[in-house]
Amino acid sequence: MAKTKVLCVSHKEDADGIGAASLIRQAFGGETRLVDYPGLMNELEQLRNDESLKTLFICDLGLSKTNQDQFVKLLSHLRKNRVSVTYIDHHDIDEAIKKKIQSLKVKLIHVITECTTVQVYNAFKSKLNDHSSFIAACAAVTDYMEDRPLGSKLLQRFDRQFILLEATVLTFTIVSHQKDSDYLLYLVDELSEAKYPHELPNTFEFARIQAEKISNVIQKVKDNMKKMKNLSYMEVTDSGASMVVNFVLGLSGKDVGVSYKLREEQGIYAVSIRGSRACKIHLGKIVNQLATELGGSGGGHDKACGAVIPREKIKQFLKKFNSKLK
Secondary structure (H helix, E strand, O other): OOOOEEEEEEEOOOHHHHHHHHHHHHHHOOEEEEEOHHHHHHHHHOOOOOOOEEEEEEEOOOOOOOOHHHHHHHHHHHHHOOOEEEEEEOOOOOHHHHHHHHHOOOEEEEOOOOOHHHHHHHHHHHHOOOHHHHHHHHHHHHOOOOOOHHHHHHHOOOOHHHHHHHHHHHHHHHHOOOOOHHHHHHHHHHHHOOOOHHHOOOHHHHHHHHHHHHHHHHHHHHHHOEEOOOOEEEEEOOOOHHHHHHHHHHHHOOOEEEEEEEEHHHOEEEEEEEEOOOOOOOHHHHHHHHHHHOOOEEEEOOOEEEEEEEHHHHHHHHHHHHHOOO
16 A cells, blocks of 8 residues: 555644644645544554554644653654654653654654744744744744744734734634534644634634633632642532633642542543742643652643543642642
8 A cells, every 4th residue: 555644643622732733734734633642642553554654743742751652662663664753842851752752763843942833833834824823823822932932933923912812712712622523623624724713603602602611710719729838729520620720820829720620431630730930840840750650641841731640649649749849
């Protein structure tokens, strides 16, 4: 069978992953598959024996100590099958793992100082149209990285209020459609065709509904969040943990906020963590190590990260995490 398939596997949960996938689509064509962090390995396993796969892009899907060795083994298998692999990400990666990835002749595009979509734009802008810089600027804003060297230059090309509006509409639309994979793929297609989020049907209504949900969360956070010495935390039952965590951080006066939601069928808690500007500790590194020790997984940025923690160990996670934030 001739190798012809071009595939991008990207993060499904935010504008950086969706934006990166749309720029890869614009530059190289091919198919898109969108996954969350726990779904990365399963998706790559399905590609193990795909004899038609020629080119693979993996975008905005960070590694943890739990899956990094398996990730390297899968890439090794794909390279032996003569698959061209490009891995583009901005989460912290263990230096030994980076060297192993590069030794496989995988193209690694990785800095922790710029969001993934900005890195995609910077690497392939000769293949992209002018609108792609707008998508990259939106991703930088929604990933809180618009003050970084490349991100800030892209933001200066546009009216700031327009970017903030479009980035928010895009983010709220993505968040409200996490269970609708077809719609998320539709977003990738439309953005790759140089559409603005406001041009897509019903996006402002999706954003309004999501904003209403978020506003209803504020009082619940005030009533239910709890504090430890170095962090604030709250269990979430009727919304996403990532929606709540910024309020837990902001309303508590602590430098670190944690929210978590039970995934009953999997027996785990999905945990979201945010740090304030005053937080000087790289939260992603701490969470990666701690979650692994407790039989879960985790990691991410210095001030924004997440974890999957076994249900029975969530209190232990909070106690140990608090002790590491001294």
